[in-house]
Amino acid sequence: MKDHTPTTSYPTKGLLIALLLTIACQKKELPIPDHATTSSNWEKIKQNALSTHPQLKDLLATQTSAAYFQTKDSTWHIPISGTPIYQRTKQGYREIVIQPQQPYQSWIQENIPDPYLLQSKKNTDTYTGRILRYNLNSQFQHGAIYIQDRAIASLLPNNAQTEQRGQLSANPAQQNKHSSAPSRTMDTYLNCYSYQDNFVDANHVVNIVLTTNCYVTSTPNGSYSDPSVPLPSRNDPQSQGGGGSPPTTIPEPSNLPGENALKVDPKKLMDCFKSITNPNAAYQVKLLVIEPLPGTFFNIGPNSFGHVALALTKTAGDQSITQVVGYYPTGTGLDKLQSPGQILDNGGIEFNMEASWFLTGENFEKLTNFIANPPRDYDYLKSNCATFAYQAGQAAGIPIPNPSTQVGLSGPGHIGFADTPQGMASGLRQMQANDKNAPINQAGGTAALSKGPCNNP
Amino acid sequence: MKTAKRNTKSQTQKILGLFLLTIIVLSNIPPINTFLLPNYHYQNHSGSFQYNEYPSKGLTYAVGQRRWQEYLNQTNNPKDDTLYRTFQIRPWAFWEWGQYIVNNKRYWHPYLEN
Numbered sequence: 055m056k057d058h059t060p061t062t063s064y065p066t067k068g069l070l071i072a073l074l075l076t077i078a079c080q081k082k083e084l085p086i087p088d089h090a091t092t093s094s095n096w097e098k099i100k101q102n103a104l105s106t107h108p109q110l111k112d113l114l115a116t117q118t119s120a121a122y123f124q125t126k127d128s129t130w131h132i133p134i135s136g137t138p139i140y141q142r143t144k145q146g147y148r149e150i151v152i153q154p155q156q157p158y159q160s161w162i163q164e165n166i167p168d169p170y171l172l173q174s175k176k177n178t179d180t181y182t183g184r185i186l187r188y189n190l191n192s193q194f195q196h197g198a199i200y201i202q203d204r205a206i207a208s209l210l211p212n213n214a215q216t217e218q219r220g221q222l223s224a225n226p227a228q229q230n231k232h233s234s235a236p237s238r239t240m241d242t243y244l245n246c247y248s249y250q251d252n253f254v255d256a257n258h259v260v261n262i263v264l265t266t267n268c269y270v271t272s273t274p275n276g277s278y279s280d281p282s283v284p285l286p287s288r289n290d291p292q293s294q295g296g297g298g299s300p301p302t303t304i305p306e307p308s309n310l311p312g313e314n315a316l317k318v319d320p321k322k323l324m325d326c327f328k329s330i331t332n333p334n335a336a337y338q339v340k341l342l343v344i345e346p347l348p349g350t351f352f353n354i355g356p357n358s359f360g361h362v363a364l365a366l367t368k369t370a371g372d373q374s375i376t377q378v379v380g381y382y383p384t385g386t387g388l389d390k391l392q393s394p395g396q397i398l399d400n401g402g403i404e405f406n407m408e409a410s411w412f413l414t415g416e417n418f419e420k421l422t423n424f425i426a427n428p429p430r431d432y433d434y435l436k437s438n439c440a441t442f443a444y445q446a447g448q449a450a451g452i453p454i455p456n457p458s459t460q461v462g463l464s465g466p467g468h469i470g471f472a473d474t475p476q477g478m479a480s481g482l483r484q485m486q487a488n489d490k491n492a493p494i495n496q497a498g499g500t501a502a503l504s505k506g507p508c509n510n511p
Numbered sequence: 512m513k514t515a516k517r518n519t520k521s522q523t524q525k526i527l528g529l530f531l532l533t534i535i536v537l538s539n540i541p542p543i544n545t546f547l548l549p550n551y552h553y554q555n556h557s558g559s560f561q562y563n564e565y566p567s568k569g570l571t572y573a574v575g576q577r578r579w580q581e582y583l584n585q586t587n588n589p590k591d592d593t594l595y596r597t598f599q600i601r602p603w604a605f606w607e608w609g610q611y612i613v614n615n616k617r618y619w620h621p622y623l624e625n
Contacts, residue, residue: 117557135624344569346541358541358567382568387546402577403569439568503581 136256162188320397322507324422332370337418340365342405360475363400381442383432395432401504421450435472455481539609547606595623
């Protein structure tokens with residue numbers, strides 16, 4: 055009799071994992087934590103930490119960026135160099151965590167966000183993935199697997215397996231090692247199983263860990279509870295396998311260390327203009343266009359699809375602030391066509407067409423409000439850099455031309471129309487044809503550098 | 512008969528070679544390379560300056576250099592005045608071969624593992 059149990063061959067599994075990991079390489083821009091505190095606070099915490107744990111000095115020397123931040127649970131996170139390897143792929147990031155409250159503690163933490171979830175749910179505010187905790191001598195202590203901020207499994211060094219078994223057997227509610235039959239506590243049925251897993255930490259040390267996963271399958275009165283409800287709570291030290299140690303900290307979701315340093319917060323960019331308080335300030339906006347093939351009607355050329363950016367300037371007396379911004383996708387590869395959008399600093403770009411307008415203070419504020427809250431999703435046809443500039447113009451009453459133009463063949467099944475940089479350039483040319491005094495420069499040039507983000511109150 | 516076979520084989524090789532050449536050329540020119548090129552990221556050692564190229568949308572290597580010079584002028588920190596690339600050189604990535612010729616300056620930066 056033939057066995058019809060579906061099986062997956064090793065090459066197929068390998069291909070699936072490779073595909074999954076490739077997809078997971080997409081970058082996800084994440085918000086800079088709002089509760090970052092001042093550098094003076096950080097210096098104080100740092101000095102205290104160094105006096106308590108001198109070995110931190112060497113670790114802090116490997117800090118990857120000047121960025122550090124404080125999370126909601128008041129712990130300080132400092133990104134350091136090194137990337138753990140899990141499933142034969144470098145992923146996640148490493149940081150020092152300092153807990154300034156009593157009991158005062160510092161530890162090294164490796165965070166491996168779940169790549170599949172990051173890919174499929176781009177805007178999740180919760181953390182899903184593995185968190186591995188080491189002492190300051192880089193010895194693995196314990197960790198946990200989280201799904202949407204909830205611990206669903208604890209990770210222990212493999213040499214702690216015996217101890218863990220002892221703990222589990224002492225608790226009749228739990229069974230160890232691939233248990234399949236649910237056992238019963240006072241009010242719940244639990245199903246626990248353990249398995250060995252391994253990863254290579256950032257110091258290239260292979261760690262074999264015992265993963266214990268427990269979940270509720272039913273309640274004694276016969277009603278079935280949600281089987282995904284995990285037993286370990288992230289606030290329960292026992293569930294961390296740490297035997298009374300403080301809970302592992304949930305970091306802000308992120309893909310790579312230093313990534314936030316590249317992120318531009320459009321609100322902070324626009325906030326800079328508030329530092330000029332003169333009521334008689336002059337406001338100017340420039341529309342900068344990079345055509346795909348300058349001077350032609352092609353939508354594709356040496357400059358790829360082209361680009362459109364906005365340069366905003368506020369001037370009062372000898373004070374002047376300029377911010378140059380553009381709208382981009384966050385995705386990589388083919389996800390550049392459709393993915394969450396982002397604002398990037400466009401200071402210093404070279405353009406080949408420019409139009410400029412002077413605005414009233416009221417309209418300038420409308421413009422900065424629009425840029426501070428950009429559209430959420432980028433779409434290469436209908437919500438791209440050209441669309442963004444056009445909509446910004448609409449919001450602030452600036453006669454920025456409609457960039458919609460015909461692309462490909464129109465009709466059923468075809469793309470038809472799209473907003474393109476070339477469409478924007480054609481609109482500007484048309485504008486100049488209608489009015490020779492229109493403030494349009496077709497000679498091109500280089501944009502001014504942006505002032506960058508400000509932290510105004 | 513033998514000559515005919517040899518001609519057929521030679522013709523197949525030519526077609527295959529032409530096909531591969533077409534793939535290589537197409538993958539090296541816009542807009543296809545927009546989707547294939549990696550994230551060219553640069554930073555100084557401390558990470559206080561960082562720049563990501565997005566050449567197809569204005570953020571070219573030249574823009575990065577302009578910003579780096581401005582950063583150096585503003586900070587005047589001689590201890591951290593080297594700009595590193597954090598991407599690796601991958602000779603096998605045929606879709607980058609054009610970049611090695613046209614935009615080779617970016618590969619001369621020292622490598623810093625991120």
